[in-house]
Amino acid sequence: MIDTYRNLDWDYYGPELIDALWETIHMVMVAFAISAWIGLTLGLLLYTTRAGGLLANAAVFWTVNFLVNTIRPIPFIILIAALQPVTIQLLGTGIGNTAVIHAMVWASSFGIARIVEQNLVTIDPGVVEAARAMGASRLRIIFTVILPEAFGPLILGFTFVIIAMIDMSALAGIVGGGGLGNFAIVEGYQRFRPEVTWLAVAAVIVMVHLLQILGNLGARKVLRR
Amino acid sequence: MSAENTADVRAGGAPLIEFRNVTRTFTTGKSSSVTAVDDVSFSVAPGEVYGVIGFSGAGKSTLIRLINGLERPTSGTITVLGREISRLSESKLRHVRSRIGMVFQQFNLFQSRNVAGNVAYPLKVAGWSKAERELRVQELLEFVGLADKAKAYPEQLSGGQKQRVGIARALAAKPDILLADESTSALDPSTTGEVLRLLRRANEELGITIVAITHEMEVIRSIADRVAVMDKGKIVEEGHVYDIFSNPRDHGEITFVGSALKDRPTAEDLSRIRQHTSGRLVTVSLKDSATVGAVLGSAAEHGVTFEIVHGGMNTTKNASFGLLTLALEGESQAVQQFVDSLKAAGPVQEVREGQEAQK
Numbered sequence: 001m002i003d004t005y006r007n008l009d010w011d012y013y014g015p016e017l018i019d020a021l022w023e024t025i026h027m028v029m030v031a032f033a034i035s036a037w038i039g040l041t042l043g044l045l046l047y048t049t050r051a052g053g054l055l056a057n058a059a060v061f062w063t064v065n066f067l068v069n070t071i072r073p074i075p076f077i078i079l080i081a082a083l084q085p086v087t088i089q090l091l092g093t094g095i096g097n098t099a100v101i102h103a104m105v106w107a108s109s110f111g112i113a114r115i116v117e118q119n120l121v122t123i124d125p126g127v128v129e130a131a132r133a134m135g136a137s138r139l140r141i142i143f144t145v146i147l148p149e150a151f152g153p154l155i156l157g158f159t160f161v162i163i164a165m166i167d168m169s170a171l172a173g174i175v176g177g178g179g180l181g182n183f184a185i186v187e188g189y190q191r192f193r194p195e196v197t198w199l200a201v202a203a204v205i206v207m208v209h210l211l212q213i214l215g216n217l218g219a220r221k222v223l224r225r
Numbered sequence: 226m227s228a229e230n231t232a233d234v235r236a237g238g239a240p241l242i243e244f245r246n247v248t249r250t251f252t253t254g255k256s257s258s259v260t261a262v263d264d265v266s267f268s269v270a271p272g273e274v275y276g277v278i279g280f281s282g283a284g285k286s287t288l289i290r291l292i293n294g295l296e297r298p299t300s301g302t303i304t305v306l307g308r309e310i311s312r313l314s315e316s317k318l319r320h321v322r323s324r325i326g327m328v329f330q331q332f333n334l335f336q337s338r339n340v341a342g343n344v345a346y347p348l349k350v351a352g353w354s355k356a357e358r359e360l361r362v363q364e365l366l367e368f369v370g371l372a373d374k375a376k377a378y379p380e381q382l383s384g385g386q387k388q389r390v391g392i393a394r395a396l397a398a399k400p401d402i403l404l405a406d407e408s409t410s411a412l413d414p415s416t417t418g419e420v421l422r423l424l425r426r427a428n429e430e431l432g433i434t435i436v437a438i439t440h441e442m443e444v445i446r447s448i449a450d451r452v453a454v455m456d457k458g459k460i461v462e463e464g465h466v467y468d469i470f471s472n473p474r475d476h477g478e479i480t481f482v483g484s485a486l487k488d489r490p491t492a493e494d495l496s497r498i499r500q501h502t503s504g505r506l507v508t509v510s511l512k513d514s515a516t517v518g519a520v521l522g523s524a525a526e527h528g529v530t531f532e533i534v535h536g537g538m539n540t541t542k543n544a545s546f547g548l549l550t551l552a553l554e555g556e557s558q559a560v561q562q563f564v565d566s567l568k569a570a571g572p573v574q575e576v577r578e579g580q581e582a583q584k
């Protein structure tokens with residue numbers, strides 16, 4: 001097996017693999033940079049507008065909740081196809097990495113919304129009550145109590161989402177995008193070269209492990225445990 | 226503006242907190258509701274420590290949360306620091322809240338902030354500068370004896386230390402009123418004493434008016450000036466701690482105070498007592514224990530013998546009180562005379578067996 005890899009045409013596969021890796025990282029980073037904010041906002045809305053919440057508002061809660069429940073279960077491959085008309089309207093093109101990033105933003109924003117909501121509901125309502133009793137405004141409470149109190153679990157939640165996004169980005173090849181998924185299918189699977197496919201697998205595994213280690217370190221630092 | 230009002234209120238000696246016919250009803254289902262606070266009226270004067278005691282579910286927490294507007298009354302008016310808070314908008318309410326500190330049973334410290342950060346939070350809310358905040362935090366941590374723990378996080382503190390941080394945080398913005406909801410219920414007896422001493426110092430040294438809610442008689446006894454007894458949403462007894470605890474009341478109800486103090490014999494106590502004495506049973510208040518002692522000392526002169534069959538002494542913030550149940554034997558005439566002289570020394574209640582016995 002070692003020989004298989006020693007004899008591989010590294011001059012060709014090496015740069016290809018690195019390009020694919022960068023494309024994956026690029027897609028995930030751009031999509032996450034956008035969806036993190038949208039998801040955080042939606043998650044905060046879900047948490048604060050629920051009955052008994054700081055900004056309790058049944059109409060807003062119901063709308064956001066409905067949106068999240070509608071979009072989140074759509075399988076990503078179907079979402080890419082279904083969103084294509086919107087993608088073309090919005091970005092002028094329906095294919096390539098940009099189109100995939102667009103679909104990833106939709107899928108992950110609503111996923112993040114749920115994760116944020118789930119982490120926020122575990123905050124002790126007592127600390128929110130304490131801040132209210134001190135005369136803090138609702139916005140101040142959201143930014144200086146609720147988010148800091150949930151910061152540790154949020155880091156872990158976001159780590160989980162980024163890893164799920166690496167998974168999504170693997171489907172980019174469908175609409176002419178690149179990245180590790182495309183590399184594995186085009187260079188490996190379709191050319192009957194499993195050892196090339198496994199290069200992509202190895203790259204993904206290393207990336208996921210590194211991310212999880214970083215996430216755990218960050219959460220541990222914030223949670224002090 | 227709220228500062229001016231505060232000054233007026235203090236100068237005039239008018240109540241700092243006043244409830245008039247306040248009711249708070251919670252809807253619990255389509256057609257069911259719970260009246261947690263039921264037509265309650267009371268007032269608290271500046272500098273006073275007002276205790277509220279009652280069984281679980283009596284509505285004490287709801288009552289205290291009405292004071293800083295965390296809960297809104299269904300009907301009635303609530304005036305705090307000269308403002309009718311039941312009518313204030315949430316943003317106006319914030320001004321009043323910043324003049325009221327609150328201490329919680331579960332401490333409710335911010336886990337994401339260290340001790341200094343917790344104490345500084347209300348100061349940030351009140352708009353203090355960084356330099357002012359640092360000075361004040363230092364001062365407060367010294368007041369509660371935790372100057373060495375400024376950098377510690379809540380999970381590194383014991384329960385008593387957490388509550389001291391809670392008190393420092395509640396006192397930080399120099400409030401006029403301190404609300405304490407079961408501030409010692411999560412603590413062991415020795416730590417309870419520590420926290421109660423701190424509350425008392427806040428009242429005596431800083432002049433802060435305190436409303437303390439509790440189900441522990443101990444708390445009322447050691448810090449309260451006046452006490453209200455709550456039962457099923459209503460205030461059923463109210464008065465100076467000393468009076469409430471030391472007067473045997475004649476209405477024969479099973480009062481919270483009575484049952485918590487175990488100061489009068491129960492039906493079982495009575496049947497046990499009756500096994501060895503047939504004398505007349507009376508309960509005498511030890512409001513003026515020296516005089517009662519003198520009368521007891523003269524029993525022989527009256528031709529009466531007595532036996533102490535139940536009772537004991539307790540100590541409040543600034544006095545002692547207690548009830549003694551005596552079995553008196555002798556000529557019924559002599560016993561009557563003896564009882565009359567006891568009555569001159571303090572309230573006396575006949576123990577009526579069977580119907581009167583306390584649970």
Ligand SMILES: Nc1ncnc2c1ncn2[C@@H]1O[C@H](COP(=O)(O)OP(=O)(O)OP(=O)(O)O)[C@@H](O)[C@H]1O
Pocket residue numbers: 251252253259260261279280281282283284285286287288440
């Ligand atoms: N938000 C709420 N919704 C519905 N019912 C409530 C609510 N808050 C309190 N109650 C009810 O009101 C009553 C009084 O509750 P409250 O918490 O004021 O009692 P408490 O005297 O503080 O009791 P404890 O000593 O157990 O803390 C209870 O029957 C409780 O179930």
Ligand SMILES: [Mg+2]
Pocket residue numbers: 285286287407
């Ligand atoms: Mg309570």
